[in-house]
Structures are given as structure tokens and as C-alpha cells.
Amino acid sequence: MKIDLHVHSKFSKRPSQWILQKIGCPESFTDPLYLYGVMKKRGFSAITMTDHNTIDGCLEIAHLPGVFISEEVTTYFPEDRCKVHVLVYDIDDSIHQDIQKIRENIFDLTAYLNRHQIVHALAHPLYSINEKLTLDHFEKFLLLFQTFELNGAREDVQNQIIRAIVKKLTPRDIEEMIEKHGIEPKPGLDWRKGLIGGSDDHSALNMGRSYTEVEEAKNIKEFLGALGTERCRPKGRGASPLTLSHNIYGIAYQYFNGRFHLDKYTNKDVLIRFLDRFLQPEQGGRSWFPLKYTSLLTQRRHQRLAHSGNVQDVIRHEGERIIMGNPDLSAIIENGYHDQGDCDEQWFKFVNQVCNKVLGRFGEEIFRSLSGLNVFSVFSFIGAAGSLYTLMAPYFVSFGLFARDRRLANQILWRFTKNHAPTGKTPIKIAHFTDTYYEVNGVARTLRQQVELATQMGKNLTIITCDAHQPEHMGRVYNFKPIDVFELPEYPEQKLFLPPFLEILRHVYENEYNYIHAATPGPIGLAALAVARILKLPISGTYHTALPQYAARLTGDEGLEQLLWRYTLWFYDQMQGIYVPSQDTGQELISKGINAEKIFVYPRGVDSEIFNPKQRNGFYLRRYDLGEVTKLLYVGRISKEKNMPLLARAFKEIAACSNNVHLILVGDGPYLETMKSELAGYPCTFTGYLHGQELSEAYASADIFVFPSTTDTFGNVILEAQASGLPVIVTDAGGPRENIIAGQTGLIIPGDDEKSLVASVLALVENPEDWARMSQAARRYAESRSFEKAFLEHWKMYSRERDMTGSRTVKFPTGNDLFDAGGLGG
Numbered sequence: 001m002k003i004d005l006h007v008h009s010k011f012s013k014r015p016s017q018w019i020l021q022k023i024g025c026p027e028s029f030t031d032p033l034y035l036y037g038v039m040k041k042r043g044f045s046a047i048t049m050t051d052h053n054t055i056d057g058c059l060e061i062a063h064l065p066g067v068f069i070s071e072e073v074t075t076y077f078p079e080d081r082c083k084v085h086v087l088v089y090d091i092d093d094s095i096h097q098d099i100q101k102i103r104e105n106i107f108d109l110t111a112y113l114n115r116h117q118i119v120h121a122l123a124h125p126l127y128s129i130n131e132k133l134t135l136d137h138f139e140k141f142l143l144l145f146q147t148f149e150l151n152g153a154r155e156d157v158q159n160q161i162i163r164a165i166v167k168k169l170t171p172r173d174i175e176e177m178i179e180k181h182g183i184e185p186k187p188g189l190d191w192r193k194g195l196i197g198g199s200d201d202h203s204a205l206n207m208g209r210s211y212t213e214v215e216e217a218k219n220i221k222e223f224l225g226a227l228g229t230e231r232c233r234p235k236g237r238g239a240s241p242l243t244l245s246h247n248i249y250g251i252a253y254q255y256f257n258g259r260f261h262l263d264k265y266t267n268k269d270v271l272i273r274f275l276d277r278f279l280q281p282e283q284g285g286r287s288w289f290p291l292k293y294t295s296l297l298t299q300r301r302h303q304r305l306a307h308s309g310n311v312q313d314v315i316r317h318e319g320e321r322i323i324m325g326n327p328d329l330s331a332i333i334e335n336g337y338h339d340q341g342d343c344d345e346q347w348f349k350f351v352n353q354v355c356n357k358v359l360g361r362f363g364e365e366i367f368r369s370l371s372g373l374n375v376f377s378v379f380s381f382i383g384a385a386g387s388l389y390t391l392m393a394p395y396f397v398s399f400g401l402f403a404r405d406r407r408l409a410n411q412i413l414w415r416f417t418k419n420h421a422p423t424g425k426t427p428i429k430i431a432h433f434t435d436t437y438y439e440v441n442g443v444a445r446t447l448r449q450q451v452e453l454a455t456q457m458g459k460n461l462t463i464i465t466c467d468a469h470q471p472e473h474m475g476r477v478y479n480f481k482p483i484d485v486f487e488l489p490e491y492p493e494q495k496l497f498l499p500p501f502l503e504i505l506r507h508v509y510e511n512e513y514n515y516i517h518a519a520t521p522g523p524i525g526l527a528a529l530a531v532a533r534i535l536k537l538p539i540s541g542t543y544h545t546a547l548p549q550y551a552a553r554l555t556g557d558e559g560l561e562q563l564l565w566r567y568t569l570w571f572y573d574q575m576q577g578i579y580v581p582s583q584d585t586g587q588e589l590i591s592k593g594i595n596a597e598k599i600f601v602y603p604r605g606v607d608s609e610i611f612n613p614k615q616r617n618g619f620y621l622r623r624y625d626l627g628e629v630t631k632l633l634y635v636g637r638i639s640k641e642k643n644m645p646l647l648a649r650a651f652k653e654i655a656a657c658s659n660n661v662h663l664i665l666v667g668d669g670p671y672l673e674t675m676k677s678e679l680a681g682y683p684c685t686f687t688g689y690l691h692g693q694e695l696s697e698a699y700a701s702a703d704i705f706v707f708p709s710t711t712d713t714f715g716n717v718i719l720e721a722q723a724s725g726l727p728v729i730v731t732d733a734g735g736p737r738e739n740i741i742a743g744q745t746g747l748i749i750p751g752d753d754e755k756s757l758v759a760s761v762l763a764l765v766e767n768p769e770d771w772a773r774m775s776q777a778a779r780r781y782a783e784s785r786s787f788e789k790a791f792l793e794h795w796k797m798y799s800r801e802r803d804m805t806g807s808r809t810v811k812f813p814t815g816n817d818l819f820d821a822g823g824l825g826g
Helices: 018-022 032-041 056-060 093-102 105-113 135-144 156-168 169-183 219-225 242-262 270-279 293-306 313-324 328-334 340-372 375-417 444-457 501-510 521-533 546-554 559-573 585-590 619-624 644-657 670-680 692-700 716-723 754-764 766-783 787-803 816-818
Strands: 070-076 083-089 120-122 149-153 194-198 210-214 231-236 429-435 459-467 475-478 482-486 491-498 515-518 537-540 577-580 599-602 632-637 661-667 684-688 704-707 728-731 746-749
Touching: 018 242, 032 056, 032 293, 070 093, 070 105, 070 632, 083 105, 105 219, 135 169, 135 219, 135 375, 149 156, 149 459, 156 194, 156 270, 156 375, 194 231, 242 270, 242 340, 242 375, 270 313, 270 328, 293 754, 313 328, 313 340, 313 375, 313 644, 328 816, 340 375, 340 482, 340 491, 340 501, 340 716, 375 501, 375 521, 429 521, 444 459, 444 716, 444 787, 459 501, 475 501, 491 521, 491 670, 501 521, 515 521, 521 537, 521 559, 559 728, 577 585, 585 599, 619 684, 619 692, 632 644, 632 716, 644 661, 644 670, 661 692, 704 716, 704 754, 716 728, 716 766, 728 754, 746 754
Parallel strands: 120 149, 149 194, 429 459, 429 515, 459 475, 515 537, 537 577, 577 599, 632 661, 632 704, 661 684, 704 728, 728 746
Antiparallel strands: 070 083, 083 120, 194 210, 210 231, 482 491
């Protein structure tokens, strides 16, 4: 005999998911008679329903052959109101009334059930219904219950953990728990626990997904009598977040279909027909028009919907386009589906595609409004965001629930098997979100080096990024194809990529990352923050780009700068930890109102083998025919926010004072053509971007490094230049000044001070002894800042920050601290 021992009908009224509560929707719409017919058709030996705290559904079909009365009873631990569900079988109205009177207390309920020898089992033992379930509660379950359910609506991992615990349980374990909790099991309850299976279906989409089979049972009494014994075998499979989400969509659709009779449109509307097929139970006997006729009726609306500004119209239009453009979906509409798992997957792909299309369309309009500084028009799209949120909410709910219960399940597994690390002590597994991984700058180079080192050192670091022209997966880098790409008018080579959020959420869940790091406040950073909130994962962020200051430099608009400051501060205030590249940057955030205890100054290092004076080999003579001249080098983005106009003016003065200085600019940017024009006729060389060996040779073959920026939070090029044996000139604004030893490895000048820049360059040019001394000191200093050492220290900071509960202030030594401590001695 086989029976689905956990299934719901329309008499289960109150949903546990907030999204269904929000629309006033019951948790099931399955008609008991319909349920009976489907179960009989699928070959189940007998039928019961386990509605919440009611037997009305069972009573409605109690006259039919093979039906027995059951219910799912809600009970609580009296000490903390932790909610528990207990499946109770083969009862009558009198027992039901007794249960309702005493069900508030789990100890009273189980005592009653055991005293009257009523067959019962603990439903979904690892599901924390009201987020109060703990390891202690589970241990008490083992003292109170003999039979445990493997639940078809919960993840297979949970069911496997229950199996593993039951298999490993010993009399000694029971004795220890009795002593710990002071609960004496009912006589006959021992360490040998039994398992049953039930689908826990609410939508009629998964009835019979999991069930219980008993060998050699001839009737219901024999079947139930065998529950918990070796003859009883749970069968079927568990679920995934996609399954639960599909069910929530199904319940909501069935609710609206009942209210508005949507089924009368199924032969007239492609989208309604698609929803009916995917979200309704099996429609036996329904007459369907051929799909091509339904499509013809739908096409009349397409032109109107395509140009509508209403988000619901856009969703409808894009949904219909996706359905008709996908042969697999069209075939399912015509013929139905046969594999529920595939249906869950197909439904996810459909919702994901619709959301991406709508998000791309409205994202483009929002970006265009912001680009035109028409900030107030953005508010007209808040409704669009709300509609998209509602559309995706079932996935937010499902992934969040499954992730929460997975953590608890792993903790419980460790308690009983000792082969998994307990929660909070698992090795850190980081998903590092960035939108700059494929760019040509110091941050991107550092990230690539970190990935290489993580691989070499066995650290679990994965880069999650979004770029239109890169491979989807390469080693420890996952690149998601963007929904859309937006170019900044003032910064054409700097692009914003709109990420596919549901795909990223699924990836993070399935790969079981336990720590999120956002290296950007842009769209990919917002995705990281949302994923962390949904999955309840710790999240930190890196503040390494002064976006508000950049905006001010590029546009000259003070209002835009203030708007970006408000957004930036909001974003980083959501982080548990904020990693900054310098003390100066940290102080800036603190002055803006960020809590100082959140801020970490993280170590940055340099590969002193790649960037090395040994690479000095006549690169400029060979490549550009530059002879014995003093080579003044700049490496980085050639743009206004890097103070390139000031450098151009200063170099004109330098060239007027000395005919032996040649300016070399390595890089590209929006100010490049203007700067070429400004310096036409002056001793100046523009190399464009250089990479790898060429970049190393370009550094080492120069003489002095100059970096006039006042907006950089770190300036990786400062360390690279010093490692190459170059004295450096930086400003007193931003992070770069913290990465030199003033007067020892370089000079610090006032920001935006053209005369100071001219004087500093000429002082070094005219004093070769100082130049040589600084060159040697710069190299020694860079050797003390090894990339490997910095990476390991940063990894330790991640781990400490994840686990720390008290003060979290971490101070990393600045250049002067290292020098004073003997870092450059010898």
C-alpha cells in the first residue's frame, strides 16, 4: 500500500508565507473531491488530508472508499512558543475536539496521543515554522516522537540529514538527552526511530511527490500499524526553492482565478492560457483551442501594450512575447507537462526572463532620467519597482526560508554525526561582488591577483561580476550576462551593467556561500546587498572609489554630488563591516556619520617580483626612441577627476624650466584627446594601456612617478611605482599619501597646488643624490608590503569580522608606522 500522508485541501485557511497573507489568500484551494480523484488515478491505495487544525476536508469525502480522517496539529513549546506541526492519523471528531483543547502545549499533546495510542508523526522536523527552532528543540523531539516525516516540500538535504541522524542515533544519545532536558520518553519510545513520507502539497501541483509505502499491508489499519517500523518506507523526493516558489505562484493564481473567473479567458488569451496550464492543477476534460488561434486573438493587443508606460502592461507584453518565442513553453501549453521538476525549472526561467525584460526597460528610463539630472522623474518608476518586487517575491520568500533551514539542519547534523563543522565555525566561503573585474585599473589587477592567491592557498573566494563581453564561467569567476548596459555620458568607457538578479540569487544559494562582500555600490553591489538580506548572510563592503567626488569633478554639479553622497552613505551603512584602503578614507566616512566600529583599514600589497627595478631595460629607448632624459611617469586613468588638467599645466612649466624632462602617460580615459592637444609640441609620450610585462618595464624604465589625484582612496599604482624603484610624488588628499614614507620614499604636496607640483619635480630632477636615496628606500618599503602577506591578513580580517560580536576596530599600519618599526631597516 502507498499513501501520501501529508496533503492539504481548501480547508487549510491561513498561509504561513507573508506574500499570501498580504493578498488575503488562503494557503490551499484544492477541492477534497478533486484531490481524491487525482490520488486514485495515480494509484494511491487510500486517501487522507492533513489540513491545519481541522478535519472538515476529510469529513467532506469520508463516505468514499479508502478515506480516513487526519489532521496537521499546530502545537507549541510552552517555554518559548516555538511552533511545531504534528501529523495525527485515523481519528474521529471526538478526538479532534480533545486535541484542539490541549494542543497549545506540545507536552500535553504528545502525552494525550501516546496515552490513547493514536498514530502520529512529527512533520518537517527541521523546518523552523516561526524562526524559533533550535538544536535543543530538536533534541526534545527525539524524546517526544517515535516517527519523523521526510517532507516533500522541504529540501532533499534536510531529509537526508534526518535519515543520517536516525541511522546514527544510539541508546547513549537518548540517555544524554534525557539527562540534559529532564524529559522521560513514553515507555516503548527508544532510539530506533521510524520515517514516513508526505508531499505537504498545498497547490495540487505536487500531490504524491513524496509518500509512504508499507509492504504486505492489506488495509488502512495494517498500514498505519506499520508506521515507524522497518516495513514502512518513505518514497519520492524533496523540493527546492523553485518548487516552493512555483507553489506560491500557483496558490495566488488559483485565488485570483476563483475571484475573477480568469478561466473563461483561457482560449482567448495566450498569457492566461499559459498561467492556467502552469499554475492550475490538472485540467481533465477541458476543451482547448489550438494555440495558433489563441495567439491570433492576443496579437491585437501587442502594439498597444508594447508602448504602454504601465508596468502591468509591460509585464503582460513581455510575457506573451517570451511564451510565443519559446517552442518548449508553447509545447507545454498545447500538451501539458509530465515532469514536475522540469515545470518548476521552466517556470523559473519564464519569471526570470519577464523580470529581466521589465527591469531592463524601466532601468533604461531611470538611467536616462538620472543622466539628464531629472531626478524627480525617477519617482514615477517607483510603482514599477513595486510591481517587480511583487512578481519576484515568491522566490525571495522561498530562497530565504530554505537558506535559513539549511543552516539549522547543518548545525543539527554536526551535533549527531560530528562530521560537519558547527554553524558559525564553517570555513569562510566568500562571494565577492564587483563590477570592475575586467577593467584596466589597479583595483581590477588586485582582484585578479587575489583570485590567483586564493587558488594557490586553498582559500574559498569566488568573484561574481557582470559584463557583456566576457565568458560566463572561468575558474573562480562567475560572470553573469547583464540585462542591459548603460554608458555614462561623461565617462564613455565606464559602463554600468544591470545584473540578472534572480539568477544571481539562485547561484549564491546553490553554491552555499556564507559571506558576501560588495566591492561596489553600483547595480552589482545592490544585488549583493539584496542577496545577503534574503539569505540572511553577513555582508561587508569595500569603499575604494570616491563616487561623489568623481561626480563633482566630472559634472561640476553640487546637487548631484550631494545626492550621490546620500546614496553612498545609505549603501555602506547597510554593511556589517566597511573595508577602506586608508585611514583618510575611513575618517571621511566617519565624518559623514558612518559608525567608526564598522570601519576596517585593510592591508594592500604589491607583487615586488613583477614590479621590480630589474625590469629596467631601455623600454622607452627601444619603443619610443627616448634617450638620456629624466622620465616623469603617470599611470592611471586620464580623466579630470585624476587632476590631469593640473598635470598638463604643471608640465608646461616644468618643461620651460628644464629641457631634460619627458612626461610619459600610461593609460586611457575621457580626457586623453584634450590632454594630447594641450601638450602638443611638448616632450610628452602617450602609450595607451599597457599590461603585464610591458607595464612592469614601463615602470622600472622611468625615473620619477607623479600622481596629482586628490580623489583616490588608495592608489595601487603608488605601491607599484615604489616597488619598481621610483620615488613618488603624491598629494595630501586621499589615500595615496598613506602608502609612502614622506621625505624617504617620496614627497607629499598640497592638493590642487600647481606650483608645489612643479617645485617638487624640479627638486628631484636637480638633486640626483636625493633621487637615488629615495629610489632605494622606495624599493625596500615595497618589499615590506608583499601581496601574499596582505592577502592573508585581509582574509583573517574577513573571518574575524564575520565572527566578532564586540568591538571590531582594526587598525592596519600606515607607511610611517612600518618605517618607524624598522620595516625599512638594514
